[in-house]
Amino acid sequence: MIVGGAVLLLPTAFLQGVNANDRAHGGGIDPQSTQYVMKRTSPNPYVREVARCFAHNPRCHLKLLKCPAQCPKRVNSKFQSAACFIDCSRKCQTTCKRRKPNCNGYSAMCYELRFVGGDGVMFYFHGKANEDFCLVSDYNVHINAHFIGTRPQGRPRDFTWVQALGILFDRYKFSVAAKKVANWDNSVDQMMFTFNGEEVTIPIGNGAMWRSPLDDVRVERVSEVNAVHVTIEGIMSASVEVVPISKEEDRVHNYTLPEDDVFAHLNVQFGFVRLSATVDGVLGQTYKPNYESPVKIGVPMPIMGGEAKFKVSSLFATDCLVNRFSQPFLALSLSSSTMGSTKCTTTSTSGGILCRR
Structure with a gap:
């Protein structure tokens, strides 16, 4: 989205696990990835959780996804070193990811x-x-x-x-x-x-x-x-x-x-x-x-x-010289634009403009 001359960047909601090539090309986790409801849960640590996707893409809509055997649950435990990540975007898959900080990862x-x-x-x-x-x-x-x-x-x-x-x-x-x-x-x-x-x-x-x-x-x-x-x-x-x-x-x-x-x-x-x-x-x-x-x-x-x-001046102060918080933010209704090397296209899910570096 281009707003008052500003370009909204949409990096991933959680960057861990995104490789450098994806990030360099504006990659990240599609917002549709989290659009699901859980269909099967169990206190048994070895029973794989199952979710039904309702993301608005034909490849994954209403599809059932099962967590991998290596990480059957969405939270880490003593039984698994990584958590199940359910992705209902076009990838339409489940993978195992760490949920602790990756100190060599982005951000x-x-x-x-x-x-x-x-x-x-x-x-x-x-x-x-x-x-x-x-x-x-x-x-x-x-x-x-x-x-x-x-x-x-x-x-x-x-x-x-x-x-x-x-x-x-x-x-x-x-x-x-x-x-x-x-x-x-x-x-x-x-x-x-x-x-x-x-x-x-x-x-x-x-x-x-x-x-x-x-x-x-x-x-x-x-x-x-x-x-x-x-x-x-x-x-x-x-x-x-x-x-x-x-x-x-x-x-x-x-x-x-x-x-x-x-x-x-x-x-x-x-x-x-x-x-x-x-x-x-x-x-x-x-x-x-x-x-x-x-x-x-x-x-x-x-x-x-x-x-x-x-x-x-304090933990919740905004008096740094580079403060941008709470500044006026005015949206422009645009369907497609290019600003420098940042490409903007219409999004089908939000009706807005999606811009990536």
């Missing part, structure tokens, strides 16, 4: 502090400890991150990790964060959630789910503890995992962490339903049409600068 943010952009380019963004930075800012969504870190004596900059995400959309605020942990135990959940300022409690257990009152925000556990998949309907998704810094990592990298803190932090992989051509932020800018990464390709640690323009 990933992991470790100390490494990104893979929407353009597939890997870069590091250090920011500063105990400050907040804008990751994505667009007309309908704004995502900030709170950084934690340490600076050993003699180092010119902080080692940094993301401790929390603050997501604003419509009139709502949602956060996911890692607790401060002195001693890590893999069996103990160390995640915290809030929705509009109220703490959200998600039961322990793979497949446990919390839904917002309007069912437009869903948080599903994809392991017993410390890993979830977040969906904000029509806007974005995120696979989020809490991990600690191990003693071996501390020794190898000379982080010099304190004895009472393992610096539990978030590894995240984002997916976006639609982003405008003016999207910005540390990660968001990499989704702009014709974006050219300023980082030095081929060096061991390509650095993305710009801390000053991405800094915000």
Whole structure:
């Protein structure tokens, strides 16, 4: 869709598993892929789930799809390392996919502090400890991150990790964060959630789910503890995992962490339903049409600068210099257009204009 001179990009709702060739040609998961109803479920972990598609394409409409034997359920469990993904698009198939962050995949943010952009380019963004930075800012969504870190004596900059995400959309605020942990135990959940300022409690257990009152925000556990998949309907998704810094990592990298803190932090992989051509932020800018990464390709640690323009005053603030959130958004009724290298065509499902890089 071209809106007020802006091109709406429609990357996948969940990028994990999309190969580089697909992404380079504007590929992703068709919105029709999730148009199905479940026909068979069972508490038996080995019984394959079955869904009936109602996507509006002749190849898959009303067809029954059965999950693979290797991943019979749509949620991860101790019986299967990947989850069943039901795709009712023209592919009309079921496949096995991980639902935890793929730190080498598109839109990933992991470790100390490494990104893979929407353009597939890997870069590091250090920011500063105990400050907040804008990751994505667009007309309908704004995502900030709170950084934690340490600076050993003699180092010119902080080692940094993301401790929390603050997501604003419509009139709502949602956060996911890692607790401060002195001693890590893999069996103990160390995640915290809030929705509009109220703490959200998600039961322990793979497949446990919390839904917002309007069912437009869903948080599903994809392991017993410390890993979830977040969906904000029509806007974005995120696979989020809490991990600690191990003693071996501390020794190898000379982080010099304190004895009472393992610096539990978030590894995240984002997916976006639609982003405008003016999207910005540390990660968001990499989704702009014709974006050219300023980082030095081929060096061991390509650095993305710009801390000053991405800094915000708090986890839910929108006062960064690149803020795009809540700006006027006017739609134009167009049937077909081309803007630069971005091709736009009419969509049969929504009646709008679909534009891909």
